[in-house]
Amino acid sequence: MFGSDRSWKRDTPVFTLVASRKLAVAFATAATLALSLTACGGDDPADDPSAVQTAENGDVFNGADVAFASDMIPHHTQAIEMVDLTEGRTLDPEVQQIADAIRNAQAPEIETMSGWLTSWGEEVPETSEGGHDMSDMGGDSDADMGSMSGMMTSEDMAGLANASDAEFQDMWLSMMVEHHTGAVEMAEAEQADGEFADAVALAEQIESSQTEEIATMKDLLSS
Secondary structure (H helix, E strand, C coil): CCCCCCHHHHHCHHHHHHHHHHHHHHHHHHHHHHHHHHHHHCCCCCCCCCCEEECCCCCEEEHHHHHHHHHHHHHHHHHHHHHHCCCCCCCCHHHHHHHHHHHHHHHHHHHHHHHHHHHCCCCCCCCCHHHCCCCCCCHHHHHHCCCCCCCCCHHHHHHHHCCCHHHHHHHHHHHHHHHHHHHHHHHHHHHHHCCCHHHHHHHHHHHHHHHHHHHHHHHHHHC
């Protein structure tokens, strides 16, 4: 009846209304998808450790820097607790020197990293009385610290504290080698992924000093 010419439909109000509605739906769908992708990506540095942020004080950092400081503080804290356990024990002079070096280096580093986290508006890991003793943190702390390489469990720490004088020094050295090895791994990760220059520099320092101490302690264990 109408032949093959269907162009009349494009000029009708019905066609125009339908086309307009389809176009509106398409735009709405695209907008919803864009919002969804934005929400999934997010601005949370935990979603993307490499995402760069700028703190109010001008520090430029990323999620890897936050993770490094947040993990290294309790890691250092436990090392100092292990040093505390040497008090009253008879140690070889070389072992005592290492213990003193650990305390002298890591206590200031804890303060430095705590200052970074505060400046960045991040939570500073809690330690108990004195800022270094983690022995009363309970069983949950073992699970919380399980992801940190080289950390001792509460049972490990209790075993060291209760070790006889004859076995204490070798046990302490063996545990500290493992502990230092974990710190070196964490420092290497920060150097690879970190953004904050001071954190990367500290990671380099930790890797260098603790690698040297590991070699010394291994030599002492084998002598």
